[in-house]
Amino acid sequence: MIAVLGLIVGVILGLVLKPAVPLWLEPYLPIAVVAALDAVFGAARAWFDGIFSDRVFVISFVSNVVIAALIVFLGDKLGVGPQLATGVIVVLGIRIFSNVAAIRRHILGA
């Protein structure tokens, strides 16, 4: 319950405040979102598996977002930003898919 509440409050805050993203942060936002998505689906799967832990979720969420953005940032500095971003998206995408598949198995029993 509190989780859904947090999500809703976050969405509403974003809609109401419409915070302006500083220009230097703009390219890393989509990657950060994908990384966050991975952490959230990972947490959901852990929850269904019955091994969810608050602390692990928060840490993995923050570290995922920061590291993904950092990798792309580093790539930009080295001139391989788009390639590294693609790599990050591929790995996170695979993780998201297999986590969603596990969640589906839990919910539908198939």
Place this chain on the structure above:
Amino acid sequence: MSTPTEQHDERIRLGLLEYTMRHAVEDDYARVAERDGAEPQSARRLGTWAAMALLLFGLLVVVASSQTSRTAAADEAGRRDLIAQINEARDQLGARRSAIAELTAGNAKLQEEFLSGNAATSGVRSQLRTLTLLSGATEVTGSGVRLTVNDGTPTANGDGHVLDKDLQRVVNGLWEAGAEAIAINGQRLTGRTAIRHAGSAITVNYTSLSAPYVVAAIGNPDTLPSRFAQTVSGASFMAVQKHFNMPFQIKTETRLRLPAADVEALRSARPRKDGAR
């Protein structure tokens, strides 16, 4: 849960993609659950911190999507702005071009009126006419020949395309044979014309032409063709034409009309002070 060495072995055995798929969920969840020995029920409770993280997640998603749509809107606006600027500049260019044409016509008319006014200037007028005729600055009509050449068939020596060299030979042969004015595909040749290759196209007066090439030359139609064939340039062109089997025809015309060249003003060249010709 597996120990670090086992994990390492597994990573080597499975390969990166397979390993990523199997360990999609953070291993830490299992490790912490094992260490704390928590019952599954308590593990299903989400704390404040998790809620905070989810709040952050929702915020992140909304901000990213709104930012993306905002950027797209800005890009679209910029694109429209650029298109509008281009159209505006194009209209302006058109207007200026027609203004130039108008002014040039007015200039010519005024010149004509001024020079035909009295006897003292009539000499200047006839000299001006000769010069514009010679320099290619005015349209000319007269009898002459029309020469058409097209790309030939490839042989061992080349692919048979008409080259700038071939057109140069044609033109040089025609001048030598007594042509008085020449145009290639409507591009009048002047003293400042270059016939050359730019990429795969031949350019004359820096305008790209494409085959077939029509060379119109004003001159005596009775002597031009035969004298052309006798000149060195003409003969060497005919040899090339025969070798590559280029479609070629030369026709006499009783009335040819060659356009004026866009003669640019001379900015650096000046006539000699003593007026010698």
